[in-house]
Amino acid sequence: MLKKIVLYIGFLVTGLQVCGQETRLEMSAPNAVSAGDQFRLTFNINQKGENLTLPDLSNFDVLMGPSYSSSTSIQIINGKTSQSSEYSYTYILRAKQEGTFNIRPGSIEVNGKIYQSNSLTIQVVKGQPQTQASQQSGQQAEDENADIQSATVSHSEMFIRLELSKQQVFKGQQIIATVKLYANPNMPLAGFEEVNLPTYEGFYTQDIDIPQQINFKREVYHDKIYQVGVLKKTVIFPQQTGAITIKPFSITVLVQQRVRQRSFFDDFFAGVQTARAKLTSDPVTVSVRDLPSPPAGFSGGVGDFKLTSELSQNEVTTNDAVTLKLNISGTGNIRLIQSPKLNLAGDFEVYDPNATDNVKATDGGLSGTKTIEYLFQPRYEGTYKIPSIQFVWFNPSTGQYQNQSTQEYELKVLKGTGNQSAEVIRSVRKQDVQLIGQDIRFINQDEISLKSKGYSFYGSPLFWLVYLLGSVAFAVFFVVYRKKLAENANIALVRNKKANRVARKHLKTAAVYLSKQQSEAFYDSVLKAFWGYLSDKLSIPVADLKRETAIEGLEARNVEPGLIQEFLSILDQCEFIRFAPAGGNVAMQEMYDKAEGVISKMEKQIKR
Amino acid sequence: MKRYIFLVLILFSRNLQAADLKAVMEQANKAYTSQDFSKARELYEQILGAGKESAILYFNLGNACFKQNDHIKAILYYERAKRLAPQNEDIDFNLKIANQFVVDNIEQLPRPFFSRWWGNLADHSSADGWAKSSMLFFILFLVLLGSYFFSRSLRIRKLAFYASVFAGAVVVISFLLAARQYNCIKDRSSALIQCPRVTVKSAPSSTGTDLFLIHEGLKVKITDQLEKWREIELADGNKGWVTDSCLVRI
Numbered sequence: 001m002l003k004k005i006v007l008y009i010g011f012l013v014t015g016l017q018v019c020g021q022e023t024r025l026e027m028s029a030p031n032a033v034s035a036g037d038q039f040r041l042t043f044n045i046n047q048k049g050e051n052l053t054l055p056d057l058s059n060f061d062v063l064m065g066p067s068y069s070s071s072t073s074i075q076i077i078n079g080k081t082s083q084s085s086e087y088s089y090t091y092i093l094r095a096k097q098e099g100t101f102n103i104r105p106g107s108i109e110v111n112g113k114i115y116q117s118n119s120l121t122i123q124v125v126k127g128q129p130q131t132q133a134s135q136q137s138g139q140q141a142e143d144e145n146a147d148i149q150s151a152t153v154s155h156s157e158m159f160i161r162l163e164l165s166k167q168q169v170f171k172g173q174q175i176i177a178t179v180k181l182y183a184n185p186n187m188p189l190a191g192f193e194e195v196n197l198p199t200y201e202g203f204y205t206q207d208i209d210i211p212q213q214i215n216f217k218r219e220v221y222h223d224k225i226y227q228v229g230v231l232k233k234t235v236i237f238p239q240q241t242g243a244i245t246i247k248p249f250s251i252t253v254l255v256q257q258r259v260r261q262r263s264f265f266d267d268f269f270a271g272v273q274t275a276r277a278k279l280t281s282d283p284v285t286v287s288v289r290d291l292p293s294p295p296a297g298f299s300g301g302v303g304d305f306k307l308t309s310e311l312s313q314n315e316v317t318t319n320d321a322v323t324l325k326l327n328i329s330g331t332g333n334i335r336l337i338q339s340p341k342l343n344l345a346g347d348f349e350v351y352d353p354n355a356t357d358n359v360k361a362t363d364g365g366l367s368g369t370k371t372i373e374y375l376f377q378p379r380y381e382g383t384y385k386i387p388s389i390q391f392v393w394f395n396p397s398t399g400q401y402q403n404q405s406t407q408e409y410e411l412k413v414l415k416g417t418g419n420q421s422a423e424v425i426r427s428v429r430k431q432d433v434q435l436i437g438q439d440i441r442f443i444n445q446d447e448i449s450l451k452s453k454g455y456s457f458y459g460s461p462l463f464w465l466v467y468l469l470g471s472v473a474f475a476v477f478f479v480v481y482r483k484k485l486a487e488n489a490n491i492a493l494v495r496n497k498k499a500n501r502v503a504r505k506h507l508k509t510a511a512v513y514l515s516k517q518q519s520e521a522f523y524d525s526v527l528k529a530f531w532g533y534l535s536d537k538l539s540i541p542v543a544d545l546k547r548e549t550a551i552e553g554l555e556a557r558n559v560e561p562g563l564i565q566e567f568l569s570i571l572d573q574c575e576f577i578r579f580a581p582a583g584g585n586v587a588m589q590e591m592y593d594k595a596e597g598v599i600s601k602m603e604k605q606i607k608r
Numbered sequence: 609m610k611r612y613i614f615l616v617l618i619l620f621s622r623n624l625q626a627a628d629l630k631a632v633m634e635q636a637n638k639a640y641t642s643q644d645f646s647k648a649r650e651l652y653e654q655i656l657g658a659g660k661e662s663a664i665l666y667f668n669l670g671n672a673c674f675k676q677n678d679h680i681k682a683i684l685y686y687e688r689a690k691r692l693a694p695q696n697e698d699i700d701f702n703l704k705i706a707n708q709f710v711v712d713n714i715e716q717l718p719r720p721f722f723s724r725w726w727g728n729l730a731d732h733s734s735a736d737g738w739a740k741s742s743m744l745f746f747i748l749f750l751v752l753l754g755s756y757f758f759s760r761s762l763r764i765r766k767l768a769f770y771a772s773v774f775a776g777a778v779v780v781i782s783f784l785l786a787a788r789q790y791n792c793i794k795d796r797s798s799a800l801i802q803c804p805r806v807t808v809k810s811a812p813s814s815t816g817t818d819l820f821l822i823h824e825g826l827k828v829k830i831t832d833q834l835e836k837w838r839e840i841e842l843a844d845g846n847k848g849w850v851t852d853s854c855l856v857r858i
Contacts, residue, residue: 440675440702443668445637450629450660456793458739458786466743474750481758 023047025108025117032123032218032225035095038063041103043089043117049108052089055119059101065091095124125223156224158183160231160251160279162198170289171241172302172333173396174365176208177234181253181279182226185218189229190254190274197232198249198281202240204336208233208361235366237302237333241290250280291394295401299340301393303332303365309406311386317414318381324374326389326406331367334359340391342374345384351375378413386411492539499536503529503599507592514588522588523574526595530571533599537606547571559605567598629655633665640668645675663693663734670702679709680825684800687827687858691793694731710825714843730785735793738786742779749775799840799855801826808848812837819848830855 026044033039043052043066052066066089074083095101103120158181165176179197183189210233219228231251238244254274291302305328312323328337339353354375359368378384386409395402457463506529513522535542538553547568554564573591636651652669670685686703693699719727733741752772759765804824809816812834822828822842832839836852 438705440671440705441698443637443640443671444664444698446664448630448633448662448664450633450655450662450665453659453661456739456790457736458790463739463743467746470746470750474754477754478757485758 023049023110023113023115025049025106025115027103027106027117027120029093029103029120029122030218031121032125032220033095034125034225035098038092038094041065041091041093043106043108045087045108045110045115046085047110048085048087049110049115051109053107054091055104055106057091057093057103059097059099059124060093060095063092063094065089067091095122098124098126100124123220125220125225158187158253158255158277158279160249160281162246162249162281162284164284164286167284167286168289169238169286170302170394170396170399171239171291172237172300172336172394174303174332175236175238175286176363176365177236177246178230179232179234179249181214181229181231181251182219182221183216183229183253185225185227187227188256190256192231193252193254193276194250194278195231195252196250198246200234200236200246202244203236203238204333205237206235206335206359206361206366208235208363233363235361237336237366238286238288241288244286244288246284246286248281248283250278252276252278292399292401294394295392295403297340297390297403298392298394298401299337301328301332301334301337301391302396303330303334303393304395304397305330305332305334305391305393305404307391307404307406309389311409311411314410315412315414316378318379319377321375321377322411324376324386324389324409326372326374326391327369328372328391329367329369331365332393334366334368334370337370337393339372340389342376342389343387344376347378347380347382347384349377349379378411381413381415384411384413385409495536495539499533500599500603502536503533505529506532507596507599510592510595514592519588520578523578523591526591527571527574527578529595529599530567533602537602554602554606557606559602563598563601563605566594567602570595570598629658629660636672637668640672640675643675645672648672649676661688661692663689663696663699665689666692667696667699667702670706674702674706679706680800680802682706683710683825683827684856684858687798687800691858693734694789694792695733695737707825711823712826714826716843717845726788730788730792733785733789735786735789738782738789742782742786745775745778745782749779796857797830798858799828799830799838800824800858801828801850801854802856803854806850806854808840808846808850810848812839812849816849820846827858828855830857 024044024046027041028044029041030039041057048070068087068089070085070087072083072085074081076082100121100123103122105116105119107114107116109115161180161182163178163180166173167175169175177198177200210230214229214231216227216229219226221228253276255277257273257275308327308329310325310327312325313320316322324342326340328334334357339355342350342353344350351374353372355370355372357368357370359366359370388405388408390403390405392401392403394400506525510522510525510529513519513525531542531545534540534550534553535545538545538550538557540549540553551564551568554567570591577587632651632655636648636655639645639651640648649669649672652665652672655665656669666685666689670682670689673679673685674682683703683706686699686706689696689699690703730738749772752768752775756765756768756772759768801822801824806822808819808822810819811817826842828840828842830838831841831847833852834849837849838852838855839847839849840855841847
């Protein structure tokens, strides 16, 4: 049961498939005819239809039609059945007058629905002279030298031509060059030999892919109908300026010719033979204008372009590679575009940009994209600005330079783990300071000290005077100071030597006062003797001499502490008695002896 | 208007005071800065005309001449500036640039190394600079000698002795360098060729054999003279005779 249902569904599906096919009504006719000639107008449809409505054909005579034919094909591939049907209606028409006529779409009714065909344009040219005649004459000439099998074909019969899309261009602007073979529609062509296609000297070329099989189409050229085959299509870019001539090129075409039978016994099938016809084109000249003076950063691009850019990452770690991708798309000489410059700060290690292009040559010219990848590595962390890249190209359609810039990117660089310092040292690149111009240095604007011409401090009287005065002053100073020094040394020595004597002199006067019983004068003399003695011995002026300085001086000269104590007691006693006179003769005598003893002891102990 | 009054003032006052000359100098510098080179040159030459000179004055005047494309005069003034201030690096630089306009390319004869070293050392200062340093070191030398003789401390005496020996050496050397620089200034034997083209003769007469051809701006040395003829020596050692009118002494 289930199987049956599946089977029904299967049938239904196939039925649907047939129904699902799109219904198309197609109208076809040659696109060029000569007035008075017959031609066919055919409607093809893949479904059975009815009520074919013809478009307005008032410009043509309908000679015959419609003649109806149909074909059906059924294909079974791996159990799958497909069916296709073709129904055609053919009319034979004749053009009444010259001109270009538009045939509006025809329509047909299929299953109650009306389908419309395409429209057509037919060019009608003046009636051709009977080409048969000229062919005949050619053949007659042919008969004489049929052995070499070469044919001469008049230029109006068959020729080759290089067709250029433009002949006034800018340098670098693309031109589409088409090599076309024109032949009389009645001339049977068998093939080609020795095809020498043009060498586009002075051009950069890019071939356009065309089908291998040459497809002949009717075309009107100089008011005549030809069958035209496109042999080659090329996009060419002039690389020089001035008038560039594309040299003539040649091709040998094999033509089938009917040979008149020389006798009844000739081979019946040898009536057709192949002949070679060598065709040579005319030279073509292209006038190329130079581009106006290019602005800075001109990339060499000529055409119509668009620029997009993309940064691979916005946040990286140091020494990670970052790629800035630049996409140039459009039509023009994409392959010849130089990579625009990316001006990065010195904190990046920048590699040479890598450019790849994906270009397709079509009838519209060379178009595609060029991708330029700028690879660089940041060395230090921080936030950097990737500057915008300016792309400048020339637009031949406006005759002006255009430019477009990419956006600025912000790149955040985090500190990486790699050995940074080693990396940096390796990649430090030094660049010489570029000298742009040379000029003298600016004037010196310092305060100047003018002097008389020829004057020089060296050799001037002042100069010599300094030496002279210096020497004299030194000599005087030397002599005077030396003398004074010698004197000073003598005074100290003499005083030292005389100290004992002077002290004893004072003691003697003390002895006189002792005998006279004048106690005050006596003690005064004793004190004088001591202070005078110490002043001379210790080289201390009397005015500066005090108890403390005296003790210091004595200690510095290694006098025994006991003696110093004795000296101090005498000093104390003398001063005490001076202000409080007491005691008698005995005490005075005792003091005198004591003082004499201390002085003689000191004399021994004070070393010079 | 102001400018003309100024010029008239300068023309009529022959004996300008130093302060006036300084004002002229300032005016000239201002003119140079505002690109009025001919006026600047005029003013600088006024100062020279007053019998005064200075390395800076010659340098600035040379610059003004250079800017007026009078390269030969510029070289002359730079050379004069260099004699007064051989240590100034700016003068050397500008002289080098001005010398690029001299046609002749003469290769210098190499000098022995001691002569070169002595010259390089001397060129660190001018004659007056060396004279002053010699003087100062002489005074220092006397002071040190005095302290050697009269100091009581043995250490100070020792130190003063060696220092005074050093100071004495400096005095002698800088004196000799001053003498050398002074002789360089006084030596008027250097000259520039001022004729566009001169044929150097083998003898002091116009019939002498033509030896070689030199062009204006070349620095030569005058080694002998006979009437109006001067024997010159090029830096490469070539000698010959030219007339006095083609030479201008530096």
